[in-house]
Amino acid sequence: xxxxxxxxxxxxxxxxxxxxxxxxxxxxxxxxxxxxxxxxxxxxxxxxxxxxxxxxxxxxxxxxxxxxxxxxxxxxxxxxxxxxxxxxxxxxxxxxxxxxxxxxxxxxxxxxxxxxxxxxxxxxxxxxxxxxxxxxxxxxxxxxxxxxxxxxxxxxxxxxxxxxxxxxxxxxxxxxxxxxxxxxxxxxxxxxxxxxxxxxxxxxxxxxxxxxxxxxxxxxxxxxxxxxxxxxxxxxxxxxxxxxxxxxxxxxxxxxxxxxxxxxxxxxxxxxxxxxxxxxxxxxxxxxxxxxxxxxxxxxxxxxxxxxxxxxxxxxxxxxxxxxxxxxxxxxxxxxxxxxxxxxxxxxxxxx
Numbered sequence: 001x002x003x004x005x006x007x008x009x010x011x012x013x014x015x016x017x018x019x020x021x022x023x024x025x026x027x028x029x030x031x032x033x034x035x036x037x038x039x040x041x042x043x044x045x046x047x048x049x050x051x052x053x054x055x056x057x058x059x060x061x062x063x064x065x066x067x068x069x070x071x072x073x074x075x076x077x078x079x080x081x082x083x084x085x086x087x088x089x090x091x092x093x094x095x096x097x098x099x100x101x102x103x104x105x106x107x108x109x110x111x112x113x114x115x116x117x118x119x120x121x122x123x124x125x126x127x128x129x130x131x132x133x134x135x136x137x138x139x140x141x142x143x144x145x146x147x148x149x150x151x152x153x154x155x156x157x158x159x160x161x162x163x164x165x166x167x168x169x170x171x172x173x174x175x176x177x178x179x180x181x182x183x184x185x186x187x188x189x190x191x192x193x194x195x196x197x198x199x200x201x202x203x204x205x206x207x208x209x210x211x212x213x214x215x216x217x218x219x220x221x222x223x224x225x226x227x228x229x230x231x232x233x234x235x236x237x238x239x240x241x242x243x244x245x246x247x248x249x250x251x252x253x254x255x256x257x258x259x260x261x262x263x264x265x266x267x268x269x270x271x272x273x274x275x276x277x278x279x280x281x282x283x284x285x286x287x288x289x290x291x292x293x294x295x296x297x298x299x300x301x302x303x304x305x306x307x308x309x310x311x312x313x314x315x316x317x318x319x320x321x322x323x324x325x326x327x328x329x330x331x332x333x334x335x336x337x338x339x340x341x342x343x344x345x346x347x348x349x350x351x352x
Contacts, residue, residue: 031304034268035235036164038140039177039200042066043096043114045082045331045347049313050276051290053260055244056183056195060351061100064112064146067181067197067242068158072148074100074108075325075351082331082347087306087340091119094345106150108158116140123169136169146179154190157182162202164237170211177202177237191248199240206234241265256280270294270304283327286315300338307343311335317349327351 042048044062055066061078063070077100084094098112118138122131142165148158160179166172181197214228244262251257257279264272276290289312296302297309313333320326331347 030268031270032268033236034238035173035205036166036175036177036200036237038114038116039142039162039164040238040240040269041084041086041094041116043082043084043094043345044080045084045313045333045345046286046288046315046349048335048343048345049290049311049315049331049333050260050278050288051274051292051311051335052242052264053244053262053274053276053290054246054258054278055181055197055242055260055262056193057244057246057248057258057260058195061098061110061112061349063148063158063181064098064100064110064144064160064179067183067195067244068110068146068160068179069148069156069181069183069195069197071100071108071110071146071158072106072150072156074102074110076102077352079350079352080347082345084343084345086116086343087337088342088344089340093117096347108148110144110146110148110160112142112144112146114142114144138168139165140167141165144179154185155182156185162200164205166205166207168211171207171209171232173205173207175202175205175237181242189248189250191250193246193248195242195244195246197242199242200237201239202237204234204236207232236268238269239267254282270296283317283319286317288313288315306337306340308336308338313345325351 042052042065044065047054047058047062047066052066058066058070059073061080080098082096086092086094094116096114100108100110102108120135120137123134123136124131142162144160144162146158146160150156158181162177164175164177177200179199183195186192212230212232216226216228218226242262242264246258246260249257260276262274272292272294274290274292278286278288280286291309293309315329315331317327317329320328329349333345335343
């Protein structure tokens with residue numbers, strides 16, 4: 001009976017998600033037409049170290065980005081702070097904080113705040129193209145609140161609601177988006193894993209603010225001042241589907257190897273195929289690497305992404321209390337790019 005329920009649950013999930021996939025699956029002609037592209041940046045050090053290949057086996061708080069179903073694996077409380085030097089040399093940094101808390105025997109609530117800063121930029125005007133009248137600082141902020149649940153020992157599901165804010169000094173846009181995902185575990189040793197997730201589904205966004213207004217004078221009469229308000233075009237969110245699989249190899253009691261692969265169906269960019277490996281020495285040391293492939297990524301004059309494919313990372317985790325399974329960990333990841341000197345991410349993780 002349990003097996004029948006599992007199959008029925010998966011069938012319902014696929015039926016619900018397939019129309020969504022067909023509605024967001026785009027083509028290359030739509031490239032560049034979406035906004036809020038910061039939603040496509042993974043701000044977590046551990047999962048980005050193998051190119052997001054682990055959407056089927058990602059566990060804990062970091063799952064809130066790739067496949068929210070994995071947050072259901074949180075033992076009790078998990079906190080992570082990460083800082084990303086995005087495309088080193090560009091001056092862009094991402095600060096990311098998250099908290100995951102088990103609230104019942106099978107339910108977990110998670111909160112994540114990501115802030116992307118670009119430094120100070122000179123304010124310019126038509127008659128002052130060189131600036132000199134002050135600076136402004138653009139800011140992109142995403143706040144995500146999720147709930148995940150273990151439906152059985154094999155099926156995990158979750159949903160995330162995200163608040164999106166993009167702003168400069170006098171123009172801003174706000175919106176919401178939804179993520180949903182499921183993970184399925186099978187095999188005699190529960191070493192075969194599958195996952196599927198829908199990300200960034202939501203209504204269009206539109207910029208508003210005083211920055212879209214312009215003061216004018218009719219017929220050159222300075223006593224007859226008028227305000228001309230321009231309307232900003234709205235834009236869609238970069239929705240996508242992640243479909244992944246993973247297999248755990250047990251070398252011996254202390255050494256484990258996981259192979260993972262993921263297919264990403266993007267609405268407004270090229271589809272991506274990601275492959276990754278992670279080696280684990282007990283719970284103390286993890287080494288990982290991956291490769292993200294999309295069409296023309298190996299051809300410099302045809303490539304439409306700054307990333308060149310390779311990525312790598314490691315984790316050092318120190319147990320604090322074996323009885324409570326608490327630990328302290330440091331994560332690092334690197335993603336190769338051209339131009340710029342790659343993207344570096346460092347994270348600090350506490351499990352209580």
